[in-house]
Amino acid sequence: MRFLVDAQLPPALARWLVEMGHDAGHVADHGLQSVPDRQIWEFAVTSGACIITKDEDFAQRRALAEAGPAIIWVRLPNARRRELLTWFDQALPAIIDVLERGETLVEVI
Template sequence: MKLLLDQGLPRSAATLLTEAGIDTIHVAGIGLSAADDTDILQRARNDERIVVTLDADFHALLALSAATTPSVIRIRIERLRAQILANLLLSVVGEFAEDLKQGAIMTVEPSRIRLRHLPLVKER
């Protein structure tokens, strides 16, 4: 399992997650802190990484393109410190590893987690 943390998430969480055994990089560490969301998605796809973000645009881009990768985890909890974010992601990745490997979008909120498999298709 490999993660790519988006801008707005603590850079130090990448180090904590890597130390815990999950290969994690932050967009700032690879020169993508000002990149478009589409470029970040492509980098994640190329590197087989899961995007972790605060941004809802990633889900919309995947829906519009009917893409099957990469998986995206959207965090909807404000002001998470690095250690709390790392612990949260360790738990989420552990519990939903198979879904994330297959391609999914996930929204993590304080009281629930929503998961949908990719590609997203319109319900009729």
């Protein structure tokens, strides 16, 4: 699965996803860290990536759009990188399962 990690989340999450066998990059890897959300959205559509974000704007846009990238909306409280990666390690199989079933907006609480 291909993921694009948004700016509010650490680049370490993208690196970890690669270690887990996925195609992943952080917006900074693609020169997108300071661009409008619209450009991140378009990049995700073009590259076939699911956006992992803490930005509610992406979730709202996905809920209203007929097409576009899948969104994983992370609503966890701010945490240290290690805690975030531990959480993702436990949750990723369920997230992948939901995405493979065709869900386009996954809210992670």
